[in-house]
Amino acid sequence: MKQEILTFLPHDHPWRERIQIMDTVSSTNSLLKELGAAGAPEGTAIIAKHQSAGRGRLGRQFHSPDGGGIYMSVILRPGCRGEALMHLTCAVAVAVCDAVEEVTGFRPGIKWINDLVAQKQKLAGILTELSFTSEGLVDYAVIGIGLNCQNCVFPEDLRPIVCSLEDVLGHPINVHALAAAILVHLERMNRSLFSGKEEMLNRYRRDCVTLGAEVRVIGAETVRTGKALAMDESGALQVRFSDGHTEWVSSGEVSVRGLWDIGEQKL
Numbered sequence: 001m002k003q004e005i006l007t008f009l010p011h012d013h014p015w016r017e018r019i020q021i022m023d024t025v026s027s028t029n030s031l032l033k034e035l036g037a038a039g040a041p042e043g044t045a046i047i048a049k050h051q052s053a054g055r056g057r058l059g060r061q062f063h064s065p066d067g068g069g070i071y072m073s074v075i076l077r078p079g080c081r082g083e084a085l086m087h088l089t090c091a092v093a094v095a096v097c098d099a100v101e102e103v104t105g106f107r108p109g110i111k112w113i114n115d116l117v118a119q120k121q122k123l124a125g126i127l128t129e130l131s132f133t134s135e136g137l138v139d140y141a142v143i144g145i146g147l148n149c150q151n152c153v154f155p156e157d158l159r160p161i162v163c164s165l166e167d168v169l170g171h172p173i174n175v176h177a178l179a180a181a182i183l184v185h186l187e188r189m190n191r192s193l194f195s196g197k198e199e200m201l202n203r204y205r206r207d208c209v210t211l212g213a214e215v216r217v218i219g220a221e222t223v224r225t226g227k228a229l230a231m232d233e234s235g236a237l238q239v240r241f242s243d244g245h246t247e248w249v250s251s252g253e254v255s256v257r258g259l260w261d262i263g264e265q266k267l
Contacts, residue, residue, distance in 0.1 A: 008180035015043030028073035029144040036140040042077040086234035095189040099181035112210035121163040218253040
């Protein structure tokens with residue numbers, strides 16, 4: 001698999017020699033966090049054919065069937081404070097959308113804040129995790145991507161809420177070309193992570209299906225309904241609730257009317 005991916009990766013790509021391919025891992029993010037703590041350089045990437053314990057946001061399981069998708073994690077070392085990286089998940093989402101569109105001609109939508117969607121179903125999930133130095137700087141960031149590519153058998157409770165690129169396009173895709181394209185766009189994103197922040201956020205907003213939609217904001221003990229109005233430069237979502245007041249939401253769960261119920265999904 002590595003050689004096939006390298007065939008599509010530019011010869012001068014700076015992360016080219018830092019790619020590791022594995023048949024099965026518990027979680028690409030978990031393994032890469034161990035490598036990051038041990039000093040692995042920026043651009044170190046793990047791509048697995050299968051995850052036995054793939055993880056999503058808020059500790060959820062991410063179902064990762066063997067050969068069903070691209071399960072990839074990459075280390076970044078931005079050397080900044082954590083608050084400067086509040087937009088990182090948004091930046092990764094745009095980069096993956098760019099890669100998918102480049103290879104397939106189809107551009108997914110983005111559901112705030114870390115899911116790619118198609119046909120009102122989940123196509124991909126993104127998980128970003130940070131580790132800090134004793135001085136409070138980001139030692140490393142691990143960005144994880146799980147992208148459903150091929151038709152496969154999902155558990156019965158997931159079938160109504162997930163889809164693959166093959167479902168959307170009606171034909172198989174070249175996963176090696178797509179994995180290479182994701183690496184290209186992630187490296188490009190990394191180079192412009194701060195200088196290109198405003199443009200990236202505007203592109204995220206254009207792709208975001210949550211903005212302008214009726215939503216439910218699910219807290220620890222409450223479920224509130226409202227309309228998503230805007231997103232600020234940190235990625236926080238502005239919601240006007242049914243009682244008329246407006247609030248910025250930066251954590252918790254947000255479900256969108258007409259998409260799957262994220263409060264019940266297991267990815």
